[in-house]
Amino acid sequence: MKTFTLITGSSSGIGQNIAIKLSSYKNIILHGRDRSKLEKVKMMCSNDNEILIWENDLKKIEEIENSLSNFIRDNNILINTFIHSAGYMKMLPFKMSSFSLIQETLNVNLISAMLISKIITNKKINNLDLSCIIFISSNISNFGAKALSIYGASKSALDGFMRGLAIELSSRKIRVNSILPGGIKTPMTENIYNDSELISRIELQYPLGLGESNDISNLVEFLISDNSRWITGQQFVIDGGRTINISG
Amino acid sequence: MEYNVFHSLSNKFILLTGASSGIGRETSILLSKLGAKLLLIDINEIGLLKTIEYCPNETIPLVLDLTDSETLKIKIIDLVKKHGKLDGVAHIAGKPSIVPLKSISQSSATEIFQLNTYSAIDLAKIFVNHNVFSGQSGSIVFISSVYGLVGSSANVAYASSKAALHGITKSLSIELAPKKIRVNCIAPGFIKTEMMANNKDKFNDEYISKLDKMHPLGLGEAIDISYMIAFLLSDLSKWMTGSILSLDGGFTAQ
Numbered sequence: 273m274k275t276f277t278l279i280t281g282s283s284s285g286i287g288q289n290i291a292i293k294l295s296s297y298k299n300i301i302l303h304g305r306d307r308s309k310l311e312k313v314k315m316m317c318s319n320d321n322e323i324l325i326w327e328n329d330l331k332k333i334e335e336i337e338n339s340l341s342n343f344i345r346d347n348n349i350l351i352n353t354f355i356h357s358a359g360y361m362k363m364l365p366f367k368m369s370s371f372s373l374i375q376e377t378l379n380v381n382l383i384s385a386m387l388i389s390k391i392i393t394n395k396k397i398n399n400l401d402l403s404c405i406i407f408i409s410s411n412i413s414n415f416g417a418k419a420l421s422i423y424g425a426s427k428s429a430l431d432g433f434m435r436g437l438a439i440e441l442s443s444r445k446i447r448v449n450s451i452l453p454g455g456i457k458t459p460m461t462e463n464i465y466n467d468s469e470l471i472s473r474i475e476l477q478y479p480l481g482l483g484e485s486n487d488i489s490n491l492v493e494f495l496i497s498d499n500s501r502w503i504t505g506q507q508f509v510i511d512g513g514r515t516i517n518i519s520g
Numbered sequence: 521m522e523y524n525v526f527h528s529l530s531n532k533f534i535l536l537t538g539a540s541s542g543i544g545r546e547t548s549i550l551l552s553k554l555g556a557k558l559l560l561i562d563i564n565e566i567g568l569l570k571t572i573e574y575c576p577n578e579t580i581p582l583v584l585d586l587t588d589s590e591t592l593k594i595k596i597i598d599l600v601k602k603h604g605k606l607d608g609v610a611h612i613a614g615k616p617s618i619v620p621l622k623s624i625s626q627s628s629a630t631e632i633f634q635l636n637t638y639s640a641i642d643l644a645k646i647f648v649n650h651n652v653f654s655g656q657s658g659s660i661v662f663i664s665s666v667y668g669l670v671g672s673s674a675n676v677a678y679a680s681s682k683a684a685l686h687g688i689t690k691s692l693s694i695e696l697a698p699k700k701i702r703v704n705c706i707a708p709g710f711i712k713t714e715m716m717a718n719n720k721d722k723f724n725d726e727y728i729s730k731l732d733k734m735h736p737l738g739l740g741e742a743i744d745i746s747y748m749i750a751f752l753l754s755d756l757s758k759w760m761t762g763s764i765l766s767l768d769g770g771f772t773a774q
Contacts, residue, residue, distance in 0.1 A: 512761065
């Protein structure tokens with residue numbers, strides 16, 4: 273059976289960049305809510321390898337396990353690498369937040385990562401030893417920022433899950449790590465980037481300036497390769513020095 | 521096509537310390553295979569020349585004591601004049617020290633700090649000199665230790681010398697960002713090294729299996745660290761700076 277790399281949130285942004293890059297040497301499962309967008313990404317991928325599309329809305333967490341199990345069975349494939357790049361961020365002061373915002377943020381950023389990990393580590397469904405799991409977290413995971421408390425909490429929880437899972441799966445030599453990017457221009461963050469005054473203020477806080485999706489996918493490639501076979505349970509901050517900068 | 525960092529190192533000139541054995545030797549060989557030109561420093565001449573035998577690319581040896589900062593500066597500037605400016609530095613040389621508090625003295629602690637810590641500052645200072653640094657996408661990599669992050673007994677000098685590297689990494693990363701020089705640090709767990717194999721009395725099988733169990737993925741190998749050093753010296757990591765990267769088979773995740 274053919275083995276695949278699953279990349280959630282690959283219809284745009286960082287996930288799309290990762291998918292296109294990896295498609296030159298791996299079979300890829302593109303994932304997102306909108307099949308037409310995913311078809312366009314598929315066109316951008318290398319056609320040297322196989323590209324499958326898993327259309328699924330991670331907000332509907334109760335459907336994830338069945339949907340993914342069926343997808344694996346129907347396509348008769350195995351998944352050996354999982355990259356959780358799907359993310360949901362809404363900047364809102366906490367007092368204006370709602371139960372549904374909290375629930376949606378946690379569903380996409382955290383709970384879906386847990387449920388997908390559960391399915392792909394189940395040998396009855398995915399009968400091989402996974403090679404590794406990467407969570408795209410955020411550099412806010414270890415810090416605080418206004419209007420990002422719920423998003424930040426979801427990423428901190430994701431990293432907590434990452435550490436626990438890394439230890440639990442280490443006996444099977446499955447590695448689990450998080451990447452914590454700083455500000456990258458993607459459809460998720462484009463509202464911020466469209467505000468030129470805001471973005472120039474933000475840019476000043478980045479000693480190396482703002483980053484690109486490519487910076488993140490370079491690190492993904494390193495962490496899923498055998499060159500990192502001894503690396504597990506870690507947060508990899510990649511943010512142009514933003515979170516260690518207190519020069520103000 | 522599998523992942524490799526070859527293309528991003530072929531035009532680089534890198535200075536490495538501690539190149540005569542262990543992580544320093546493995547890294548020298550890897551970087552050389554990846555196309556980098558190397559300036560290798562170690563106090564151990566025989567080991568250094570042995571390393572060079574395995575390096576396929578241009579390699580310049582420099583035998584000296586890193587703690588002699590005046591000579592270090594003069595020699596590096598001299599070699600750079602002859603061989604071209606540097607693009608990166610990896611400070612791998614380090615001295616272990618297992619001494620309980622009651623036996624530690626200021627002079628014995630200073631000795632550890634001189635090699636592990638002060639020479640890191642010296643190297644960074646020499647590197648940023650406009651006669652030494654090529655001026656484009658510079659990268660400095662320090663090697664600390666899990667002992668810079670977690671506690672253990674009889675380790676006050678070594679642990680503090682390595683933890684200090686984390687402070688150096690963070691402050692220099694901010695100070696040097698405007699010069700386009702990145703500064704990162706790798707904190708390795710226990711690596712199977714020749715030192716372990718040659719000291720069977722200290723590292724007996726029972727102790728090794730205890731060390732092994734402390735790491736969810738077991739003990740590491742020098743090459744595991746070398747790959748990350750290569751990544752950090754390459755332009756693939758051009759947006760990473762100020763990071764302390766734990767490479768330890770899960771040691772610090774538990």
